[in-house]
Amino acid sequence: MGGVTHLIVFLSMFSAITLMSEAQYLLAVTKDEPSRQYYTTVYIGSAAMTSPVNLLIDLGTNLTWLNCRKIKSLSTLGLVTCKSSTCKSIPGNGCDRNTCLYRQPRPLGKNTVVTTGRVVQDNATIFTTEGGQPVHIAPSRRFTFSCAVDKYLQGMAPPIAGVLALSPGEFPFWRQMTSAFNVIPKFSLCLPSSRYGYFFMGTPSLGGKKTVPMTSTTLKIDSGKYLISVRSIYVDGVPLTLDPSLLEGGAQLSTVVPFTVLQTDIYNALAQSFTLRQRYYMTKLFYLMISVFKYIKSTNLIFVWVLNLFSQNIGMTQTPGGHAPFKHCFGEGASGRNMDVSVMEIGLPGNGKEVKWRFQGANMMERVSETVICLAFVDGGKKPNESMVIGTHQLQDYLVEFDLSTTQMAFSDPLILHNTNCST
Missing domain, CATH: 2.40.70.10 (Acid Proteases)
Structure with a gap:
């Protein structure tokens, strides 16, 4: 199934979300029942050939990493060079000749395994509701992440091919997207007890015009x-x-x-x-x-x-x-x-x-x-x-x-x- 077809299927599955959210940008959260792991789907690649990649949601990872073999077309994938400002800004960066490397901590398991992967960039596509209007595809943005191999996915549910970084660091997914779309730097999670939930970037609102009271504390x-x-x-x-x-x-x-x-x-x-x-x-x-x-x-x-x-x-x-x-x-x-x-x-x-x-x-x-x-x-x-x-x-x-x-x-x-x- 091609990338565009995947997007259409995605929009059909989550058409109900338009009635529940006025968030500016939105991704669906899926609960894998057997493993109790939560993941979301990011579409990577050009508009003509996007690849849906399921990524484990992790508040502790700084740079998103994934099995790049899941990307069907590598023609738009670009290596980040060692001398670039992007590479220099990534904590824990390294170099292999002129290619930027990132040490990727695995979020699962008692023994933290760290592997090194190449830092790359490609387009990422997300969705917007823009004032409660029907969900549609937001313009794709350049997205920085790193590549990993299959063996480092050990312990993750079979649908999952990497980790979506949501840490408070410099390069998590939410920071890259809110910066690219020029929206307030915040995100929200609504983790489901079953099926599908929501990951918002911008201001969330459940239930259409109905607001849910929120209590604040210092983070x-x-x-x-x-x-x-x-x-x-x-x-x-x-x-x-x-x-x-x-x-x-x-x-x-x-x-x-x-x-x-x-x-x-x-x-x-x-x-x-x-x-x-x-x-x-x-x-x-x-x-x-x-x-x-x-x-x-x-x-x-x-x-x-x-x-x-x-x-x-x-x-x-x-x-x-x-x-x-x-x-x-x-x-x-x-x-x-x-x-x-x-x-x-x-x-x-x-x-x-x-x-x-x-x-x-x-x-x-x-x-x-x-x-x-x-x-x-x-x-x-x-x-x-x-x-x-x-x-x-x-x-x-x-x-x-x-x-x-x-x-x-x-x-x-x-x-x-x-x-x-x-x-x-």
Whole structure:
């Protein structure tokens, strides 16, 4: 299938997006269910011969890299020379005779593998909605990236052929595109819980004219990472008792970590509080049922009723291990089916006061079987590089905006509260 045909198919698939977004520039985000990896499709090449290339979305990569064999026509591909200003501006650059090289860190896996690839340029095509008008192809722009070979794609889902760089560095995709199209340097992600979501460059808007309230906090940039300052963590409004030093480094945001990873002491405090709160609600329910006993004439009836209600809740049915990477799992009842579980909130600085980022329901739990759901957080050990890394399971179905013009991050409420989500 030719490049132009691919573009037409793409536009047909995402025609619904025009009704949901007034963002200036847009790419679709696809969730690969088996791997829980999120990728987008960039069209590379001339207008006559574009090649759709699926790229893993990574907030930690500075320069996009991909298997250049996926580009069908190399006639428009140009090597970046060592002496060029472009090469000199790329951190970690190198040279092979007169060809610019880039050291490419792999975002997946515990052991970071770094390979060297040639830096090249080609045209890249994206899409625009321009005030809510039907999606159409934006003029292509020159795009700088580097080439990699197949073996460095290890660990990535089969459709993925490289990494789309979204770091706060000098050459991420979003910075190249916003500069080329002369729009405000910010981007937003709406990661779907299933199917397709959105990657905006410019000002996002979900639901046509309907706006989704956003809360802002300061965005910290450190060693090519996006971090937010964490003041406190709550479960159902009750703060966790933590050593303040555990929160000093803040929380890193990641689009390649599937579940939020917490330093052991933070994880244990969260898991203990979560479990105790579930038991508290169960005990409260039990005494409520006892209090209405006098209104029920049949003791057999009350016994059956109590048994029914208890069997439908997860609070007292914690299951043993065996559901890696999770440590705290529960037998699923009515509460599990409805995801009616405790709410976690992260306290962040905002406008001179603390603001709270709320996680609830499906963002708190993960189904591992038909009858078992687990607390969707991972114990990262006593001495991880970051005490808290917020993963994609917690980010999905939120609109999250990275505004590098103000160094602010904005986040929505859970979109389910506004009768919408990130999935098409």
